[in-house]
Amino acid sequence: MLVAFLGIFARKKDLVFKAQKSKLFSIWDLLLYGLVLAIVIVLFAVFVFSPQQALDGLEIVDQTNGQVVLTVDFSNKTYRISPNYAQNVSVEKTGEIYQFTISRQLNGELCTNVVEVSLQNGNQYAKMIEANCPTHDCINLFEDIVANDQAIVCAPHRLKIVSTTTSGEGIII
Ligand SMILES: [Zn+2]
Numbered sequence: 001m002l003v004a005f006l007g008i009f010a011r012k013k014d015l016v017f018k019a020q021k022s023k024l025f026s027i028w029d030l031l032l033y034g035l036v037l038a039i040v041i042v043l044f045a046v047f048v049f050s051p052q053q054a055l056d057g058l059e060i061v062d063q064t065n066g067q068v069v070l071t072v073d074f075s076n077k078t079y080r081i082s083p084n085y086a087q088n089v090s091v092e093k094t095g096e097i098y099q100f101t102i103s104r105q106l107n108g109e110l111c112t113n114v115v116e117v118s119l120q121n122g123n124q125y126a127k128m129i130e131a132n133c134p135t136h137d138c139i140n141l142f143e144d145i146v147a148n149d150q151a152i153v154c155a156p157h158r159l160k161i162v163s164t165t166t167s168g169e170g171i172i173i
């Protein structure tokens with residue numbers, strides 16, 4: 001009788017232990033699955049909802065002497081006008097869209113180009129929107145710069161806009 005009782009007790013205890021053990025396992029399993037799911041959701045959210053950084057840096061180069069007129073750093077949302085060109089560049093800002101008007105004397109003529117640069121996340125670009133060059137190729141023939149290693153050239157004004165993988169040193173806007 002006692003043996004039988006102990007036997008039942010032992011089995012009960014065994015069952016309880018087993019139940020606890022399996023419950024413990026399922027909690028860990030759930031935690032693990034939950035963790036994996038959370039990581040997957042976070043990664044998914046990061047890829048889908050955070051806008052991709054399409055552009056790193058931008059340089060506007062005076063091709064008559066190879067000097068950089070201004071640089072834009074898309075990561076830090078800053079721009080820097082070279083001291084040599086401080087008198088040649090004026091800036092107009094609308095939200096995160098900047099219009100840089102660059103005017104230089106070239107062969108006795110005032111050459112003006114207006115470059116629009118958007119620093120908006122998910123909508124970064126640079127394009128020539130105005131120029132008093134004779135052909136307007138820089139406006140009509142060149143695609144907007146939307147990724148690294150693209151360029152727009154105003155041949156008559158010898159002005160080049162080029163996107164670079166290294167972001168230029170910028171000042172806080
Ligand atoms: Zn042009």
